[in-house]
Amino acid sequence: MDIAQYEGSTVNINTELSKVSKHDRKKVIEKYRRIAEKGAMTCPFCSEKLLLRAGEIREIHFAHPAGKTCQEADAYDTYRKQTRRENKKHSIIKEAIYTELKSQEVIKPDLRVEYGYKEKAAEKWRHYPDIYMNKGGREFAISVITHVHEIGDEKVVKTISKRNQYFAAKGLETIWFVEDRELADDFEHRVLHLWEAEYGLAIKTVADRLWDAFLEGIMQDFPYNNIFELFRYRSYARMHFDVRSLYYVHSTDDEITFSVYRMILDKKRKPFRAFALNRGYRMHMSSALIVRDEIVLSREEQEDQDRIQFAIEVAERIEQLREEKIAQEETRFAEHIAAEEVTKQNARSRVQALPPEYQQAVAAAAEIVHVDIDVLEYMDKLKTATISAQEAKKLFYYMERHRSELDDYGLSFDEVKRHINYALGRVGNPDIRKWLVEVEYL
Ligand SMILES: [Zn+2]
Structure with a gap:
């Protein structure tokens, strides 16, 4: 080990050597070697006499006489190596x-x-x-x-x-x-x-x-x-x-x-x-x-303060997040409306770009797609045989597309057909009859 007890205090040989120039190292080593040989340097742990060894292989160190050592000196060496x-x-x-x-x-x-x-x-x-x-x-x-x-x-x-x-x-x-x-x-x-x-x-x-x-x-x-x-x-x-x-x-x-x-x-x-x-x-x-x-x-007060600060920040960030979300929703909604407007506008301008006869066809197609009639009112019209040609056409498209909705009115398709049959018995106009017959073939 690098330490020994000498004249009431601990001497570290490496510290002693670091105090002198390279030139004087030999002198210092020689000094401590002689002192140690006289038995004046002892183990700080077991008080056994120590010798100074300055070999080629190991660093210069103090050692217990051959064959002997003590646990604490061993532990000290292990610790020194570790540090x-x-x-x-x-x-x-x-x-x-x-x-x-x-x-x-x-x-x-x-x-x-x-x-x-x-x-x-x-x-x-x-x-x-x-x-x-x-x-x-x-x-x-x-x-x-x-x-x-x-x-x-x-x-x-x-x-x-x-x-x-x-x-x-x-x-x-x-x-x-x-x-x-x-x-x-x-x-x-x-x-x-x-x-x-x-x-x-x-x-x-x-x-x-x-x-x-x-x-x-x-x-x-x-x-x-x-x-x-x-x-x-x-x-x-x-x-x-x-x-x-x-x-x-x-x-x-x-x-x-x-x-x-x-x-x-x-x-x-x-x-x-x-x-x-x-x-x-x-x-x-x-x-x-x-x-x-x-x-x-x-430090307790510091820790309390840090925790309060943390809680405040959490609350602030949640609030911030909430505001961001609301703003996002609003933007998204506005964008949605704007996009819808653009789509409609585009469709309109596309139709306007078509020749007039196509424009009419598109309008007619749009009308047909949106078949929306008052079913019960139409049934009355059949019963009283007052249905118009336009209405008969609408009725046909409605039956073609939305027959399954008849349930909602408490009607069956067979009942509708019965009403149509009744109307056919009374209406002579071929423009009306044409559409009513179509319904029968559905
Ligand atoms: Zn010892």
């Missing part, structure tokens, strides 16, 4: 979070906070969280991810998801803090664009469950609306209300802050994205890391 890809800020952020949580142990008897590798050294885990937390029996794996520009790498994605699964299999709930980045959020379209790794880092907290319940209520209030469609969010697949959160850490020389994002993850596929429920807001470390049943990681 090798992280940047300098990783340990700063980790230490700040550790200190903040650890300080609460005093006032919360059912809270235990420890470095992951220390807590689980005896169990020889394959991966360790940065910080282990136990609150009333619930165990949490807290980890910080830095070098986020690499977070899109296939390898990093695999590493993170492997660790996530490993901790979950060990019964731990995972909490991830992602070092700040150019967050690709587009609140206008309600989209959070994510790396695949980030997709896997979104967690579920008490505050997310409050959002779940809130959205459930909204659904009951507006059962006929799809919330995602209302916000014009273009989802990959049907989405379910399962709110998750992502936490970004921002560290400056003065302070560490968190930003909190609540979202609903879209289907897991490239490019990865989520529906954004809030704009994201900042929190100071001390308020974000208060431990109740779990780490708070939310």
